[in-house]
Amino acid sequence: MSEENQKQNLNKINWEDKYSSWKDWKWQIKHTIKDIETFEKLLGIKMNNREKKEIEMTIQKFPMAITPYYLSLIDINDYKNDPIFKQAFPNPKELVINKYDMTDPLAEDKDSPVEGITHRYPDRVLFHVSNICSMYCRHCTRKRKVGDKDHIPNKETIEKGLEYIRNTPQVRDVLLSGGDPFLLSDEYLDWILTEISKIPHIEVIRIGTRVPVVLPYRITDELVNILKKHHPLWINTHFNHSREITESSREALRKLANAGIPLGNQSVLLSGINDCPYIMKKLVQKLVQNRVRPYYIYQCDMSEGLSHFRTSVGKGIEIMESLRGHTSGFAIPTFVVDAPGGGGKIPVMPNYLVSWSNNKIILRNYEGVITTYKEPDNYKANLCNLDCEHCNLTLNLDEAEEIKAIGIEKLLSDYDKAISFTPNNNERMERRNNE
Incomplete structure (x- = not known):
């Protein structure tokens, strides 16, 4: 939605004073819509008294807070069917608690070793x-x-x-x-x-x-x-x-x-x-x-x-x-x-897996085409007993070195810090080590 359409959608706001602050996120937070009257005023919508009473009861349990930006996206010509409205505006159905509903369905509090x-x-x-x-x-x-x-x-x-x-x-x-x-x-x-x-x-x-x-x-x-x-x-x-x-x-x-x-x-x-x-x-x-x-x-x-x-x-x-x-x-x-x-x-x-046997699997694709995939005849699976110390696979997971230059090539390179090579058993080096 363009800024002009947003401006037209919330035509009840005093834009002379406030539109210049529209993109200020702190202004948006400060002007968050938290009550039915402001909602009605900004969108030019009038709800009947019964609707208001039911919604007020919902807000008492589950508060309302809608940013002016998100409110401006609501299609006021069909707001009750609008996906923006449904996600933002309280619904009395929120007060319907079924017997299988849970306060903490994902057990986040139970899986909390320390607060937070x-x-x-x-x-x-x-x-x-x-x-x-x-x-x-x-x-x-x-x-x-x-x-x-x-x-x-x-x-x-x-x-x-x-x-x-x-x-x-x-x-x-x-x-x-x-x-x-x-x-x-x-x-x-x-x-x-x-x-x-x-x-x-x-x-x-x-x-x-x-x-x-x-x-x-x-x-x-x-x-x-x-x-x-x-x-x-x-x-x-x-x-x-x-x-x-x-x-x-x-x-x-x-x-x-x-x-x-x-x-x-x-x-x-x-x-x-x-x-x-x-x-x-x-x-x-x-x-x-x-x-x-x-x-x-x-x-x-x-x-x-x-x-x-x-x-x-x-x-x-x-x-x-x-x-x-x-x-x-x-x-x-x-x-x-x-x-x-x-x-x-x-x-x-x-x-997508229809069936399988020891040497073949049957698959279907998104079109309904059914096809086969032949398993390899010579594959022998590694029987893993989690004894990694004696595993025959390569378990060296360290990053590989990209280049290993040696000899004169190493001295010529710009990426290696070596400046000289010294033969083994060099007397001068031995004197240094003995000092």
């Missing part, structure tokens, strides 16, 4: 560094925490998390999450990234954020310059619908990509929003057009108040079936169910 850290997988941890978001997404799996002032991690909590990472050498990958890490100040985020980067066994840092979607102006040149200092750094964002990819969000993604930061996207499959093969294919294609690799499609979690968003797993498989072979391979995310109880992400996909 979730350690579920062997070599990586989730580091909750913020519980503040620029917008409260209605499908959030962490509704129990986000926006709760009692759960905002302070510096002492962050220090405890850092100490746990320092003392856990098997951790090589740290994912900063929240809330949204980009709602921290530049200086504070820089400090956290610096402290993590100092830890010798940390190989990569990741950041999960929805800022490029709901507050793209937060991706400032200053922030990007900070992020560039901490490579290897990866960022995963959270676009759910192609209507969220606007001029402003594309500019934010461009800045990050040009800074050499690999970008991924994690979508959630949401009923009435993106549970359509055509919509999802359009989304992944627009993502790769903007140098964002589709990473995951999540089956919606079983958090309290999300049942109206949940689809069948079969719908997700149908969408995956419509992507494989029908668009570029690198545009196809992995469809996962984040297992209730903390079992982690489990990939779910259509079955």
